[in-house]
Amino acid sequence: MTALGGLLGPPLLCPAIIPFAATIAVPDLLPCAMHQFSQLPPLGLYIHFPWCVRKCPYCDFNSHELRGELAETAYINALVDDLEQELPRIWGRSVNSIFMGGGTPSLFSADSIDHLLSALRARLTFSPNIEITLEANPGTMEQNRFAEFHAAGINRLSIGVQSFQDGQLERLGRIHSSKQAIMAAEAAHKAGFDNFNLDLMFALPEQNRQTARNDLSTAISLSPGHISYYQLTIEPNTLFHQRPPELPDDDLAWAMQCEGQSQLAAAGYTQYEISAYAQADRQCRHNLNYWQFGDYLGIGAGAHDKITDMAQQCITRKWKLKHPDAYLDKAATARRVAGSRILQTADVTLEFMLNALRLTHGFSASMFQYHTGLSFSHIEETVQKAESKGWLYRNNGHIQPSEEGQRFHNDLVSLFLPT
Numbered sequence: 001m002t003a004l005g006g007l008l009g010p011p012l013l014c015p016a017i018i019p020f021a022a023t024i025a026v027p028d029l030l031p032c033a034m035h036q037f038s039q040l041p042p043l044g045l046y047i048h049f050p051w052c053v054r055k056c057p058y059c060d061f062n063s064h065e066l067r068g069e070l071a072e073t074a075y076i077n078a079l080v081d082d083l084e085q086e087l088p089r090i091w092g093r094s095v096n097s098i099f100m101g102g103g104t105p106s107l108f109s110a111d112s113i114d115h116l117l118s119a120l121r122a123r124l125t126f127s128p129n130i131e132i133t134l135e136a137n138p139g140t141m142e143q144n145r146f147a148e149f150h151a152a153g154i155n156r157l158s159i160g161v162q163s164f165q166d167g168q169l170e171r172l173g174r175i176h177s178s179k180q181a182i183m184a185a186e187a188a189h190k191a192g193f194d195n196f197n198l199d200l201m202f203a204l205p206e207q208n209r210q211t212a213r214n215d216l217s218t219a220i221s222l223s224p225g226h227i228s229y230y231q232l233t234i235e236p237n238t239l240f241h242q243r244p245p246e247l248p249d250d251d252l253a254w255a256m257q258c259e260g261q262s263q264l265a266a267a268g269y270t271q272y273e274i275s276a277y278a279q280a281d282r283q284c285r286h287n288l289n290y291w292q293f294g295d296y297l298g299i300g301a302g303a304h305d306k307i308t309d310m311a312q313q314c315i316t317r318k319w320k321l322k323h324p325d326a327y328l329d330k331a332a333t334a335r336r337v338a339g340s341r342i343l344q345t346a347d348v349t350l351e352f353m354l355n356a357l358r359l360t361h362g363f364s365a366s367m368f369q370y371h372t373g374l375s376f377s378h379i380e381e382t383v384q385k386a387e388s389k390g391w392l393y394r395n396n397g398h399i400q401p402s403e404e405g406q407r408f409h410n411d412l413v414s415l416f417l418p419t
């Protein structure tokens with residue numbers, strides 16, 4: 001039996017750290033003979049950094065307030081130990097993208113990141129135009145740190161801004177001011193990053209349409225190549241869940257989203273996913289690979305992965321111990337793994353839809369076959385049902401979510417639950 005649980009709730013921010021095992025309870029059976037993969041999908045590498053200066057009250061990521069000194073060297077060594085044990089699963093494949101996410105990877109020194117990248121280069125084949133992203137918090141900026149990250153080989157930054165209003169930043173428990181956020185974007189340009197993202201959230205406490213517009217105008221004025229515009233969601237196990245702030249209602253949130261889309265489009269940012277907007281050629285290749293149901297290896301505390309196994313004709317998932325202390329302790333051993341499983345056909349279809357239907361261009365039949373190893377006939381009836389509801393439509397060989405399909409993404413994906 002497949003249970004959706006939290007899978008359809010929050011926006012799928014980072015599949016590599018979403019607890020699939022906790023949300024889809026499917027017994028681990030033999031691989032399904034129905035899958036026929038003719039080719040391996042592209043491969044990315046996700047690396048999780050689990051510490052932050054302070055835990056934000058809305059955040060349910062695997063991030064832990066840093067107490068005492070940062071275990072920099074030990075953690076980098078643990079990541080390398082973890083990777084070495086995973087290498088047999090990806091022999092012979094090249095890596096198209098690396099994403100260092102958190103938590104707050106920018107807490108780590110450029111020396112540590114440099115050391116990690118050297119270790120990765122020695123063990124993996126990097127694609128010629130590999131994208132290497134590091135998430136940065138404007139409150140952890142030291143003079144020259146961005147330039148040093150760039151020199152180490154990071155070629156894309158993702159800066160967590162959330163809002164450009166100081167009162168709002170305080171309500172969100174952020175450790176930085178609006179001025180520091182602006183300085184971080186300017187420093188990114190100055191350090192030579194021609195490709196960086198700003199994360200903003202909307203539908204925030206006390207926000208109105210004008211203040212939402214102002215946040216986007218400031219972001220656009222800083223000329224990032226990419227803007228992520230997330231609707232704030234209240235997640236279980238967060239302070240906001242215990243003491244919910246008053247938020248804009250659904251209609252106002254939807255109005256903010258639609259106005260945001262127009263404002264971003266007018267400024268040259270094309271939406272390609274529910275929350276992602278990019279200038280030409282500045283889409284996030286790493287996240288795009290998640291949404292297209294590509295493969296990714298995951299290392300670090302709580303990291304999840306998804307790897308296609310050609311020999312067994314199946315897709316496997318593995319996830320690591322979540323708590324940084326436990327992970328550090330076990331990283332050199334098999335016990336760093338918290339769980340693993342083979343995806344059953346029903347999971348594969350559902351997970352593909354959860355991801356691909358976030359993309360404005362949706363997917364094609366051949367893309368479905370390539371990434372799932374399943375025939376399109378498997379989902380044809382359900383696709384037709386979604387078309388008859390007006391949630392999906394066909395466009396140049398692509399099956400795309402309509403505006404209503406995007407708005408009611410969860411209902412749309414629910415159609416693909418096994419009956």
Ligand SMILES: C[S@@+](CC[C@H](N)C(=O)[O-])C[C@H]1O[C@@H](n2cnc3c(N)ncnc32)[C@H](O)[C@@H]1O
Nearest residue numbers: 058059061102103104137160199230231232233
């Ligand atoms: C894992 S966080 C990492 C960024 C970095 N640690 C920071 O916050 O500066 C990635 C992004 O997810 C978004 N996010 C986190 N929790 C969210 C929530 N409950 N609702 C909507 N977006 C959220 C924020 O925009 C955040 O920048």
Ligand code: SF4
Nearest residue numbers: 052055056059063103
């Ligand atoms: S800084 Fe980022 S990862 Fe850390 S708690 Fe805040 S939103 Fe979460």
